[in-house]
Amino acid sequence: xxxxxxxxxxxxxxxxxxxxxxxxxxxxxxxxxxxxxxxxxxxxxxxxxxxxxxxxxxxxxxxxxxxxxxxxxxxxxxxxxxxxxxxxxxxxxxxxxxxxxxxxxxxxxxxxxxxxxxxxxxxxxxxxxxxxxxxxxxxxxxxxxxxxxxxxxxxxxxxxxxxxxxxxxxxxxxxxxxxxxxxxxxxxxxxxxxxxxxxxxxxxxxxxxxxxxxxxxxxxxxxxxxxxxx
Amino acid sequence: xxxxxxxxxxxxxxxxxxxxxxxxxxxxxxxxxxxxxxxxxxxxxxxxxxxxxxxxxxxxxxxxxxxxxxxxxxxxxxxxxxxxxxxxxxxxxxxxxxxxxxxxxxxxxxxxxxxxxxxxxxxxxxxxxxxxxxxxxxxxxxxxxxxxxxxxxxxxxxxxxxxxxxxxxxxxxxxxxxxxxxxxxxxxxxxxxxxxxxxxxxxxxxxxxxxxxxxxxxxxxxxxxxxxxx
DNA sequence: TAGATTGTTAATCGATTAACAATC
DNA sequence: TAGATTGTTAATCGATTAACAATC
Numbered sequence: 001x002x003x004x005x006x007x008x009x010x011x012x013x014x015x016x017x018x019x020x021x022x023x024x025x026x027x028x029x030x031x032x033x034x035x036x037x038x039x040x041x042x043x044x045x046x047x048x049x050x051x052x053x054x055x056x057x058x059x060x061x062x063x064x065x066x067x068x069x070x071x072x073x074x075x076x077x078x079x080x081x082x083x084x085x086x087x088x089x090x091x092x093x094x095x096x097x098x099x100x101x102x103x104x105x106x107x108x109x110x111x112x113x114x115x116x117x118x119x120x121x122x123x124x125x126x127x128x129x130x131x132x133x134x135x136x137x138x139x140x141x142x143x144x145x146x147x148x149x150x151x152x153x154x155x156x157x158x159x160x161x162x163x164x165x166x167x168x169x170x171x172x173x174x175x176x177x178x179x180x181x182x183x184x185x186x187x188x189x190x191x192x193x194x195x196x197x198x199x200x201x202x203x204x205x206x207x208x209x210x211x212x213x214x215x216x217x218x219x220x221x222x223x224x225x226x227x228x229x230x
Numbered sequence: 231x232x233x234x235x236x237x238x239x240x241x242x243x244x245x246x247x248x249x250x251x252x253x254x255x256x257x258x259x260x261x262x263x264x265x266x267x268x269x270x271x272x273x274x275x276x277x278x279x280x281x282x283x284x285x286x287x288x289x290x291x292x293x294x295x296x297x298x299x300x301x302x303x304x305x306x307x308x309x310x311x312x313x314x315x316x317x318x319x320x321x322x323x324x325x326x327x328x329x330x331x332x333x334x335x336x337x338x339x340x341x342x343x344x345x346x347x348x349x350x351x352x353x354x355x356x357x358x359x360x361x362x363x364x365x366x367x368x369x370x371x372x373x374x375x376x377x378x379x380x381x382x383x384x385x386x387x388x389x390x391x392x393x394x395x396x397x398x399x400x401x402x403x404x405x406x407x408x409x410x411x412x413x414x415x416x417x418x419x420x421x422x423x424x425x426x427x428x429x430x431x432x433x434x435x436x437x438x439x440x441x442x443x444x445x446x447x448x449x450x451x452x453x454x455x456x457x458x459x460x
Numbered sequence: 461t462a463g464a465t466t467g468t469t470a471a472t473c474g475a476t477t478a479a480c481a482a483t484c
Numbered sequence: 485t486a487g488a489t490t491g492t493t494a495a496t497c498g499a500t501t502a503a504c505a506a507t508c
Binding site for chain 1: 234235237242243245246247249250273308309310311313315323324325327328329331332333336338339340378379403405409414420422424425426427428429430431432433434435436437438439
């Protein structure tokens with residue numbers, strides 16, 4: 001597995017979108033696509049797509065474009081989707097359940113091996129094919145199974161406590177749905193935060209304040225382009 | 231309510247973090263904070279924070295800093311958190327439930343007024359204080375209540391159908407958890423996407439490929455700073 | 461007044477876009 | 485070969501950081 005240093009987060013965050021769309025094309029039986037076509041479908045520039053892909057190597061053929069299935073597989077490899085990283089999930093509330101099901105049915109590089117909660121009513125209930133365990137068993141479970149990643153679907157305060165324990169047990173990778181960002185405490189962790197609250201407030205801002213000038217310009221441009229076509 | 235044009239999405243996406251942290255400080259009874267202190271707590275530069283805030287006006291006092299409660303309230307106003315935008319939610323699965331509860335207990339500018347599903351087993355069940363309605367009632371409900379925002383917690387295919395209907399009914403603001411991005415179809419919509427899948431794949435990439443050079447440098451710098459302090 | 465910290469301008473850095481030679 | 489489209493370099497644009505005068 002090659003290491004791709006110096007690739008910016010901006011590029012990395014676009015890879016899943018490419019992967020998703022290419023999978024879609026592949027499923028539809030489309031074999032070939034150019035950067036221009038891709039850019040139109042995704043709302044990006046062709047230049048950016050070529051620039052992004054060339055961070056990892058030349059996957060296209062001049063004068064032809066990209067072979068959909070090949071490019072899709074390559075991006076899957078780059079993303080490390082066959083990793084099968086052992087994962088535990090903390091918190092069996094509604095969000096935890098949704099995430100557990102998601103991870104079970106669409107395993108994007110991770111394998112859920114344990115779900116934990118401290119609520120006696122939840123313990124034993126089956127979620128994503130797994131019986132919810134008592135959080136009291138967490139330490140022993142981790143020593144035995146050595147999970148690579150932990151998902152936090154618990155409140156902020158619980159993450160502060162559990163984070164310390166899991167860090168002590170060697171876990172360095174986290175998918176965090178709480179407000180507490182463990183990476184500020186332990187800088188050598190890899191944390192992917194999903195702050196639903198922030199997302200909602202951003203939406204609130206956008207509704208309240210209207211579009212930015214840039215967005216307004218793009219919209220105008222798009223509208224005039226549409227009416228030219230039609 | 232002033233309109234702040236020309237504010238970039240990068241700035242807007244940091245506002246909720248400021249707001250969240252300032253609320254936290256306020257709750258702890260802290261009255262004053264400088265941009266330097268804030269920057270240390272949030273892992274940003276003081277310069278960036280001042281630059282960000284000055285997009286909206288001068289909220290600080292030279293030689294003193296910022297009054298926590300005042301700054302917090304101002305950011306809340308900028309975000310439009312008192313908007314109380316009427317919101318409907320489509321999809322009463324686990325994710326829909328988690329989101330409905332979230333929106334009911336922490337109303338960040340939105341008021342949930344209806345939850346819809348097409349599964350007869352879900353209809354009538356209470357979620358976030360609301361009885362789940364049959365999606366067949368959706369159109370009549372919207373004509374009467376005129377919601378400002380819709381949350382999509384349904385699969386891609388359902389969003390394609392429902393999106394068209396809701397757009398036709400005048401709804402232009404969406405919080406979207408599906409893979410289907412309605413803003414590509416209707417450019418005059420405001421859509422905030424939450425792609426959990428993409429987030430997970432990004433994490434997978436980061437685990438598989440290690441830190442970027444920039445992150446590695448920052449980590450080294452932080453470690454040496456820590457050992458100098460201790 | 462002296463010290464501190466903002467608001468704001470200028471400098472740097474990084475990301476996106478444009479252009480075009482290479483080549484299938 | 486001619487046409488198309490990539491890979492890659494150069495130009496532009498935007499965002500972040502640094503610096504410092506203004507001022508509390």
